[in-house]
Amino acid sequence: HSPEPWRDMDRSRVYTADLESALHYVLRVELATHDALEGEELKIFKDFVTLVAKLYPGRASVVKLMETLSDWLLSLPLQRIPYQAVLDLVDNKMRIAGVFLGAELRWVGCQGSKPGLRGYPCALWTLFHVLTVQHEATPTALDNTGLEGAAPVLQVMRRYIRTFFGCEECGRHFDQAAAGHLEQVKSNEEQILWLWNQHNQVNYRLAGSLSDDPLFPKASWPSPSLCASCHEEKNGIHVWNQDQVLSFLRRHYGASNLSPQYAL
Numbered sequence: 001h002s003p004e005p006w007r008d009m010d011r012s013r014v015y016t017a018d019l020e021s022a023l024h025y026v027l028r029v030e031l032a033t034h035d036a037l038e039g040e041e042l043k044i045f046k047d048f049v050t051l052v053a054k055l056y057p058g059r060a061s062v063v064k065l066m067e068t069l070s071d072w073l074l075s076l077p078l079q080r081i082p083y084q085a086v087l088d089l090v091d092n093k094m095r096i097a098g099v100f101l102g103a104e105l106r107w108v109g110c111q112g113s114k115p116g117l118r119g120y121p122c123a124l125w126t127l128f129h130v131l132t133v134q135h136e137a138t139p140t141a142l143d144n145t146g147l148e149g150a151a152p153v154l155q156v157m158r159r160y161i162r163t164f165f166g167c168e169e170c171g172r173h174f175d176q177a178a179a180g181h182l183e184q185v186k187s188n189e190e191q192i193l194w195l196w197n198q199h200n201q202v203n204y205r206l207a208g209s210l211s212d213d214p215l216f217p218k219a220s221w222p223s224p225s226l227c228a229s230c231h232e233e234k235n236g237i238h239v240w241n242q243d244q245v246l247s248f249l250r251r252h253y254g255a256s257n258l259s260p261q262y263a264l
């Protein structure tokens with residue numbers, strides 16, 4: 001298996017290829033480790049699909065796929081859904097309607113300099129950042145979905161990561177970070193900033209570890225080259241200008257910064 005050719009990419013863009021590859025990975029790889037979904041797991045999966053169906057700002061065909069999946073999950077009277085039935089829907093029934101998610105993984109902004117680095121975890125972070133920004137841009141999108149409370153994107157993310165994310169240690173860490181703190185997130189802006197700050201805490205913890213790609217070393221983000229005005233100095237100490245960070249995140253993870261280049 002020869003390595004894939006490097007795809008030129010721009011660190012100031014967000015690539016739909018990464019977001020769609022993450023959804024592909026969720027539906028065809030991560031879920032495949034479960035024979036069936038029932039109880040709490042089924043509820044968490046349904047909420048994740050509904051969240052994406054309502055807030056995903058990418059291709060209309062992908063939104064349609066997630067909407068169809070969400071409607072189907074909500075309409076089924078079953079307590080237990082075999083994974084194979086989810087896969088059939090995603091693979092076959094959708095193909096007939098001309099709606100499907102590309103059948104391969106193609107990382108662009110999330111490609112690693114070596115196999116095993118970056119990819120899915122990077123794209124999952126990216127997806128949730130995009131969803132926090134989209135939720136602020138379309139605050140009524142989650143009305144009547146059962147996901148109306150404060151910080152809905154973070155609540156779904158927390159439960160999804162804890163239940164389905166292959167890295168259990170990550171799930172535990174994220175859960176601890178969220179415990180007792182998500183209640184303090186009162187607005188859609190705070191939701192965006194909470195996830196940004198939490199992601200930086202993870203970056204600090206992992207800097208220099210084995211999962212660090214030398215081409216993409218973990219550090220506080222955004223760097224001064226991405227956002228100079230986000231950085232300030234007070235009495236010789238680095239501080240973030242949170243208003244500038246918020247504006248930057250809205251722009252960076254907003255729908256108009258999505259690049260379709262290399263899309264599946």
Ligand code: FAD
Pocket residue numbers: 109110117118119121122123124125126129161167169170171173174195196197198199200202203206211212213216217218220221222
């Ligand atoms: P990532 O950290 O995945 O970041 C992806 C992209 O997001 C970056 O390239 C950058 O463009 C952007 N970005 C970076 N920082 C921020 C920020 N603060 N705000 C907004 N955007 C940003 N691995 C572990 O080993 N231990 C853990 O406990 C752990 N916990 C995790 C928890 C979660 C919820 C997730 C999704 C992943 C976790 N991981 C953990 C994986 C790890 O965080 C990285 O995703 C992985 O190592 C790949 O790193 P990366 O270099 O691609 O950058």
